[in-house]
Amino acid sequence: MEWGSCSSPLSGLAPVIREQPSNVVARRNDPATLNCAASGEARITWYRDGREVVTSTQDTRSHRVLLPSGSLFFLRVANNKRDSDAGTYWCAASNDYGVTRSKNATLTIAFLLYEFESSPESPVKGRIGDSMALTCQPPKGSPPPSLTWLRNGQLVTNSSRITVTSKGELTITRAVLEDNAMYTCRAQNLAGTREAPSVNLIVMTPPWFEERPENVTTASGVLVELICRAQGSPTPTVTWRRLDGTMPHRRAILEDHRLVLGQVTAADSGVYACEIQNEAGDASAEVMLTVVDAPKLIQKPQHTQVMAGESAELSCLVEGDPSPLILWRLPTQDRTALLIPSQKSGHVAISDDGQTLHLASTTTHDSGIYYCWGISRGGGVSAQAEVMVVEAYPPPIIGVGPKDLYITPGSVANFPCEVVSEYAAPTVTWWYRPAAHFPEVQLEQSPDNDRISLAINGALLIKHINASDAGIYTCKVTADTGYVEQEAILRVTKQSSRMPAIYPPAPPTKPxxxxxxxxxxxxxxxxxxxxxxxxxxxxxxxxxxxxxxxxxxxxxxxxxxxxxxxxxxxxxxxxxxxxxxxxxxxxxxxxWSDPVTIRSPRDPSLTIDQVRHARRRLSRPAVTLSNASAMAPNNVLLAWKFLTAGHETVEGVLVYTVSEEGIVKVATVLGSTSSSHHLHNLHPYTNYMFFLVPFWRSVEGTPSNSYSIITPEDIPLEAPNNIAATFREDGSTLITWSGLSVKKARGNIISYQITLTHNGTEATEAVGTPWLEAHGLIPGRLYTVQVAARNSAGLGPFSSPILIDFDSINNYGHQPHGSESDEDPAVIYVPNQPDWFIYMIVPLVVLLFVVTILYIRRLHRKSLTANQPVIPTHYQDTSTYPASNTINMYSEQKLWHLEECDKEYNHVSTCLLHSDQQINEYAEPRAQANDAAKPYATTALLVHTSPHMTRRPTWQNHQDNPGIPINWSAFLPPPPAHPPHHETAAGDPLRHTLSQWQCDRRTESSGFSNNTLSEQYKRPCDNTSEHTYDMYTHVTQNSNRDKFTTFNALQSRGMQTSNCISQRGMLDESLTNTSHSGT
The missing domain is CATH 2.60.40.10 (Immunoglobulins)
Known part of the structure; x- marks a missing residue:
């Protein structure tokens, strides 16, 4: 039911308030409405604070309007001193039956003041990691304003570290650098928004060194910069102090945290401290400045002109502390042509102290500019002098010569003749002739003629002139360097002509x-x-x-x-x-000017001013070598700094490397911004000196300071050699070897490592001396010895294995340590053999051995058929040998001893196993001594290495098979353990021996050709025995490993050079072919 469409059923009753007014908050000048509605045809009246509100119905000027519904509408809420709408309102509904009042409602006018009750003051600082809080109380307002925080204009939201409390407090825990910002407190209500002044929140960090100052060693007179770069929040302040003296304030400048000291001297050396500080903390760093005086050039070399063939010297005296090294650079395009003290190059020699360069027998090729460099850790100086080797000197010249004169009789004539000759003493003579077609007459001063005088300066004076004195006078100057003359005419007149005197000018200076x-x-x-x-x-x-x-x-x-x-x-x-x-x-x-050689400049594109400017700039120190560090045994890293700002005059540097032997290397590094260079291919454990020479185009400057370093050690390059072993009487064995040279050792040898190996068992010993006294070695065993040297870099390579045979040392004698003997211990070099070679050679050796036995049997049958006498075969018993170091080929590689067999070619020679021992033989018919038959041919088995031979046997210098020698003793069968009983011939042993064996030596080869042998020898043979004993040789003992001969090598050589021929039998052509094929 709508109230306006039908009448109230409750007629006769007072109205009912259907809509109660509510509180309203409004901003000034904004519209507002207070609602009120009643039932029926009630009239609505509004009251404020007990007084009726005047509306536009009552007063058209009023801004208050009563709406038809009964609500009170404010066109604009007024709030001023004259009129204010704020207050308590209620509405009253009335009709004929009564009045009804509503509830009270408040109209509040919103406001917000501008000034905050409290806000943080800027800046707010705190250390990194600490907790920080920003408090803010908003300004007064209605309704009460709410608080928020802004970070660089962006609203701050709560997180794990940042929280805004209900009271408006901003809390930051574990502050970080990212918290640095501008924070703003904002208050807001219906009346508006207010912001407090922004506050700068600074999270501070303690200061720390971004670049610490480093110790500096520099030359005096240069500019030094001590760098100290620091970081922190806020930016720390940098303060420099000197801890052990007074700061040179006049020469000290602080630029960008750098301490710049100009023209440093030795008094500036000391400890300096860089102190950094900010509100969060402070720190300090110390640096040592060492100023070394640069060398001083006491005496510069002078330009020298010398005749070809003569000697010349240049002197250059440089002093300083530390003592500088004087280097001389020769006038060649080769920049490595540097000489150090006591060094020579051709006919150029440097004195021991380096102060004098001597040129002997100079030639024109020696002409040029010689540089003297004085270099030390404190800096470098440079001087130069030109040596001019000439084939002739300039001739003399007449400085003031005679002039034509007009003289009256009785006057005095003066003809000057002053001579300049800088290289030879001149001789001045005067000559006179009346006219040009007359002969000359020399004028001399004599006591008889006092009219003519010759002055010391060469002038001619003639007194009491008469008409006969008229003529031509000539001044002639002679010297070893040349000849010059000048003439003048004397005329005698009756009247003298006087002219005003005009004198010649004075001479200028030397050009x-x-x-x-x-x-x-x-x-x-x-x-x-x-x-x-x-x-x-x-x-x-x-x-x-x-x-x-x-x-x-x-x-x-x-x-x-x-x-x-x-x-x-x-x-x-x-x-x-x-x-x-x-x-x-x-x-x-x-x-006279200094002699000058006309030559093309190094860089024709440069002008005179450019060259002069570059030389002037580079004459001062331009670069300093700051450090040299060894990166490896063969390379060094150099670091340098340029001293001139901008480096516009420096195009690059020449890096000089000078070894202790005087070997010079030069590397060119381009670029004025370069600061380091790697040097490679150096020698380990070598003392090197480095320095730099700046250059611009073809102009070179003053050398920098030097830096010396010894490269690190590297493992030894080679193994010790000359390994020898000596068996001593006390049962010990002395093993010695030669040490290494410094170049091969590449460091200080601290020990030697010796390895003894026997049957797979290895023992290692380290000693500090080049010898080892070994105990407990068991006789009868073979030991292999290897030696290596050790330095601080590590162990070097081992030597090749050396075989020690104790059985041969014990059985055949030894020389006590220190005794005199011509023989060395029995030491044999035995190289390792691969197993595959052994497996391959064994079947071949067995097959060759069987074929040889069958062939010898065939020859034996032929000899028996021919009823030829057979020479018995003898077995050599090793027990009959004297005490000597030998090796038996059938018993652990011991050598056989062969006596010298050296007779004339046309005589029969006898080869004995040993001339003073009895020889075991098999029970076979013996040939008589007078039955010796001349052989058909003889072939040398092996040349005897007698110590009395003055030439080395050919077989020692020739080897047909350069491969790995074969140890034949490992494969050949041993001799019988108990040889048959033998008889000893009565009488002379030599006669008996001749009846057993005969060796004819001929100069021709038969049955076997060996072009490398100048002589052929015949070996003992056995035509009946199944065993053929190869060869017998004596090895001269020598401690030098290079002269050792292996048993395997002897075997292989024996197989190649031996050819067995029966004394009475004759070998057919097939034997020759078989010998070659067997070989």
Missing amino acids: QIMFVNETSVYLKWLPNSQINSGSEHWYRVEYWRQGWDEWRVADTVMNEESCIVKNLMSGNIYTFLVRAVNNGGVSFPSP
Whole structure:
């Protein structure tokens, strides 16, 4: 049911408030509505604070409007001193039956003040890792405002570390650097938003060194920078202090946390401290500055001109602490042509102290510029001098010559003749002739004629002139360097003509060579101080070249004190002088210039000013070598710093490496920003000195300071050699070897490692001396010895295995340690053999052995059929041998002893096993001594290595098979353990021996050809025995391993050079072929 459409059924009752007004909050000047509705046809009236509200119905100017529904509408809420809408409102509904009042409702006008009750002051600082809190109390307002926080304009939300409390407090735990920001407290209600001043939150970190200062060792007189870079929040302050002295304030500048000391001296050496500090903490770092005085050039080498064939010396005295090393650089394009003290190169020698360079028997090729470098840890100095080797000196020149004179009779004539000769003493003579077609007469001073006087300066004075004195007077100058003359005419007149005296100008100074190229020389000089600046004069240049007989005048006449003489010939030496000229004549010549060689410059593209500027800049220290560190035994890393700002005059550096032997290497490093270089291919454990030379184009500067270093050790390059063993009487064995040279040791040898091996068992011993006294070695065993050297870098390679046979040492004698003997211990070099070679050679040896036995049996049957006498075969018993170091081929590689068999070729020689021992033989018919038959041919089995032979046997220098030698004793069968009973021939043993064996030595080869042998020998043979004993040889003992001969090598050589021939039998052609095929 709608109230306006039908009448109330409750007529006669007071109205009912159907909609109660509620509290309203409104901003000033904003519209607002207080709701109120009643039943029926009630009239609505509004009251504020007990007073009726005037609406627009009552007053059209009012901003309060009563709506038809009964609500009170405010067009704009007023809030000023005259009128305010704020208050307590209620509405009253009335009709004819009564009035009904609503509940009270409050109209509140919202507001928010601008000033916060409290806010944090900027900045707020805290240490990293600490907790921080920002408090904020909002300004007064209605309704009460809410608080929020902004971080750099962005709303802050709660996280694990950041929290905004209900009271509006911002709390940060475990602060980090990312928390640094501008924080703003914001208050907000219906009346608006207010922001407190932003606060800068700073999270501070204690200071720390981004780059610590390093110890500096530098030369005096240079600029030193001590760098100290620090970081922290806030940025720390850097303070430099000197801990052991006074800071040189006048020369100390603080730039970008760097302490810059200019022109440092030795007094600046000390300890400096860099202190950094901020609100979070402080720190300090100390640095040691060591200033070493740069070398001082006490005496510079002087330019020298010398005749070819003569000697010359250049002296260069450099002093300093530490003592500098003086180097001389020769005038070649090779930058490694450096000489150190006591070094020679051709006919150039340096003295032991390095201060003198001596040139012997100079030639024109020695001409050039010699550099003297003095280098130490404190810096480097440089001086240069040019050596001019000439084949001739400039001739003399007449400085003031005679002039034509007009003299009246009775006067005095004065003809001057002053001579300049800088290389030889001149002789001045005067000559006279009446006219040009008359012969000359020499004028001499004599007591009889006092009219003529010859002055010391060469002038001629003639007194009491008469008409007969008229004529031509000539001044002739002779010297070892040349000849010159000048003449003048004397005329005798009755009337003298007096002219105003005009004197020639004074001579200028010595001309200086400013620049030289391939065709021109630029000269410069100064005028004489006696010449007035306003006087009129000019200059004349004279020059001389080798090969000329006289001085010549340049075409150009100069008004200024400089000149460029052109059209010169390259490769020649020139000397210049300058004369001043005016109307009165020519001055005395200036001092002669230094000789100069016309040559092409290194860089023709450079101008004079560019070269002069580069030389001036590079004459000062431009680079300093800061460090040299060894990265490996053969390479070093160099580091340097440029001293000049911008490095515009430095194009690169030359890195010099000088070894202790004086070997020089140079590396070019381009770039003015380069700061390091790696040097490779150095020798381990070698002392090297390094220094730098800056350069720009072809101009080189002053050497830097030097840095010396010894490269690290490396393992030894080779193994010890000359290994020998000596059996001593006390049962011990002394094993010795030779040490290594310094170059091969590559370090200090601290020990030697010796390895003894027997039957797979290995024992190792380390000793500090080049010998080992071994105990407990069991006789009868074979031991292999290897030795290696050790230094601090490690163990070097082992030597090749050396075999020690104790049985041969014990059975055949030894020499006590220290006794005199010509024989060395029995030591044999036995190289290792691969197993596969053994497996391959065994079947071949067995097959060869069987074929040999069958063939010998066949020959034996042929000899029996022919009824030829057979020479018995003898077995050599080793028990009959004397005490000597030998080896039996059938018993553990002991050598057989063969006596010398050396007879004339046309005699029958007898080869005995040993001449003074009885020989065991088989029970076979013995041949008589007179039955010796001449053999058909003889072939040498093996050349005897007698110690009395002056030449080395050919077989020791020749080896047909350079491969691994074979140990034949491991495969050949041993001799019978109990040889048959033998009989000893009565009488002379030699006669009995001749009846057993005969060896004919012939110069021709039969049955076997060996072109490398100059002599052929016949070996003992056995035509009946099944065993053929190969060869017998005596090995001369020597401790030198290189001269050792292995048993395997003897076996292989024996198989190649031996050919067995029966004394009475004759071998057919098939034997020869078989011997070759067997070989």
